[in-house]
Amino acid sequence: MIRFQNVFKFYRTQKTLKIVLDHISFRLDKGVSYGIMGINGAGKSTLMRLIAGTEMPNSGRIVRDSRVSWPLGFAGGLHPALTGRENIQFVARVYRQDIRKAVRFVEDFAELGPFIDAPFGTYSSGMQQRLAFGLSMAIDFDCYLIDEVMAVGDSRFQQRCRDEFNKRKQYSDMIMISHSIELVQMYCDRGIVLADGKMYFFDSVSDAVEMYKQLNM
Amino acid sequence: MTTSFVAALANQKAVMGALILRDMRTRFGRTAIGFVIAVAWPLTHLLAMLGVWVALGRAVPLGTNNVVFFGTGIMPYILCLYPGRMMMMAIQQNKPMLLFPVVKVIDIILARAVLEMITAMCVLIAFCAILYIAGVDFLPNRPEIAIAAIAVTVLYGISVGLLSCVILVLFPMWVAIFILIMIAQWITSGALYLPSMMPSWVLDYIVYNPLYHCISWLRTAYYDGYAEGTLDPLYVVQVSLFTLLLGFAAERAVRGKLLMK
Numbered sequence: 001m002i003r004f005q006n007v008f009k010f011y012r013t014q015k016t017l018k019i020v021l022d023h024i025s026f027r028l029d030k031g032v033s034y035g036i037m038g039i040n041g042a043g044k045s046t047l048m049r050l051i052a053g054t055e056m057p058n059s060g061r062i063v064r065d066s067r068v069s070w071p072l073g074f075a076g077g078l079h080p081a082l083t084g085r086e087n088i089q090f091v092a093r094v095y096r097q098d099i100r101k102a103v104r105f106v107e108d109f110a111e112l113g114p115f116i117d118a119p120f121g122t123y124s125s126g127m128q129q130r131l132a133f134g135l136s137m138a139i140d141f142d143c144y145l146i147d148e149v150m151a152v153g154d155s156r157f158q159q160r161c162r163d164e165f166n167k168r169k170q171y172s173d174m175i176m177i178s179h180s181i182e183l184v185q186m187y188c189d190r191g192i193v194l195a196d197g198k199m200y201f202f203d204s205v206s207d208a209v210e211m212y213k214q215l216n217m
Numbered sequence: 218m219t220t221s222f223v224a225a226l227a228n229q230k231a232v233m234g235a236l237i238l239r240d241m242r243t244r245f246g247r248t249a250i251g252f253v254i255a256v257a258w259p260l261t262h263l264l265a266m267l268g269v270w271v272a273l274g275r276a277v278p279l280g281t282n283n284v285v286f287f288g289t290g291i292m293p294y295i296l297c298l299y300p301g302r303m304m305m306m307a308i309q310q311n312k313p314m315l316l317f318p319v320v321k322v323i324d325i326i327l328a329r330a331v332l333e334m335i336t337a338m339c340v341l342i343a344f345c346a347i348l349y350i351a352g353v354d355f356l357p358n359r360p361e362i363a364i365a366a367i368a369v370t371v372l373y374g375i376s377v378g379l380l381s382c383v384i385l386v387l388f389p390m391w392v393a394i395f396i397l398i399m400i401a402q403w404i405t406s407g408a409l410y411l412p413s414m415m416p417s418w419v420l421d422y423i424v425y426n427p428l429y430h431c432i433s434w435l436r437t438a439y440y441d442g443y444a445e446g447t448l449d450p451l452y453v454v455q456v457s458l459f460t461l462l463l464g465f466a467a468e469r470a471v472r473g474k475l476l477m478k
Contacts, residue, residue, distance in 0.1 A: 052318040054316055054317075055477065056472060056473035069318070070316060070317055074316070076316045077315075079243055082239070086242065090239050093238070094232050094236075094317060094320060095231075096228065096231045
């Protein structure tokens with residue numbers, strides 16, 4: 001469960017003040033997957049970072065009692081000078097996973113071959129994405145965050161990503177940002193629309209989609 | 218409640234362990250000898266400075282062994298400067314790790330503090346071993362005082378570094394100011410001269426320098442009654458604890474900004 005208590009979040013762009021959440025309280029329940037929609041610049045990615053805990057609100061509190069992932073497929077925290085293997089070992093250590101199991105899983109999943117022992121910085125962008133995606137799957141998160149990217153690589157590998165993810169979805173929740181109405185409808189139980197510093201909750205995804213479509217008009 | 222506390226502690230331990238390993242591997246580029254460099258750098262600095270002062274053949278102001286006099290002056294400076302400087306860079310160098318939600322700013326700071334203590338200990342051991350091999354009698358009369366003085370010196374360096382690493386993220390200019398402060402402390406520390414030979418009005422200012430007390434305290438382990446009357450080891454401890462408190466408070470106050478930058 002993730003609870004926001006009177007959360008206020010803004011950020012400054014060149015000249016303007018952008019309010020993402022204007023003193024909002026809500027709860028995201030365990031066992032439910034949420035789809036977050038909103039027009040470009042509404043602050044969806046900022047909201048995602050608040051949920052993950054990699055960014056802090058300007059005021060208010062955010063309480064989590066479950067383990068939340070970093071945005072799926074995101075490779076920013078991996079060190080370019082360390083090998084793929086060392087990066088996996090680091091993340092497995094931090095998340096207290098079986099290190100060998102994690103390495104074996106990613107090795108097998110990301111199909112890196114001998115590159116697993118090459119510095120991460122020398123990988124092609126496709127390889128980096130595959131490793132990062134495999135790594136997200138190697139850790140048992142209670143809740144996966146998805147910021148647009150659901151699958152990486154060529155179409156065959158994308159299918160693998162989706163298969164693996166569907167397996168994972170049996171025990172893990174997800175919070176998904178997407179402009180793709182089909183994806184949200186396929187994966188999410190409830191919908192949220194973020195607009196003008198407010199969050200609108202919908203018990204059915206189609207109602208959220210309806211509002212999102214209105215906003216886009 | 219207790220179980221969640223134990224779980225939190227176990228998490229903290231796992232994160233810190235992983236950060237220390239990663240820090241050791243990546244600080245000086247991707248080399249197997251990264252940690253050797255971390256130790257060799259301050260050690261070389263220390264030996265080079267000591268070598269110059271001993272080679273100059275100055276008459277020592279105290280005792281008969283100039284290696285001991287200059288060594289007890291230069292070593293605390295090195296064991297304060299390097300941990301301080303490395304601590305200062307902690308957040309800046311490890312920023313990307315904060316993208317993993319489980320890693321907190323405080324984990325990065327604490328991990329580096331532990332690593333700096335280990336590094337300082339290695340420098341100390343290597344320094345003593347080199348002097349022993351060179352046939353220099355560097356053993357203190359009162360080892361317990363020497364160990365306490367060095368421990369407090371490292372603590373002082375780490376406390377200053379902790380506060381600095383928070384300031385640095387907000388003001389990149391801080392590096393220059395930090396170095397100036399360190400140089401000022403070095404010059405007024407009495408490492409290379411006897412502060413008691415200074416005019417009393419100068420000494421009145423010198424006693425505010427924590428490094429002066431670090432060096433003087435270490436020297437009492439070799440020279441009985443050194444700096445008697447002005448030495449106050451408790452002062453360094455107080456300054457260090459206050460600076461640590463300030464550093465932790467600053468981290469808490471600007472944590473949101475540290476994550477954003």
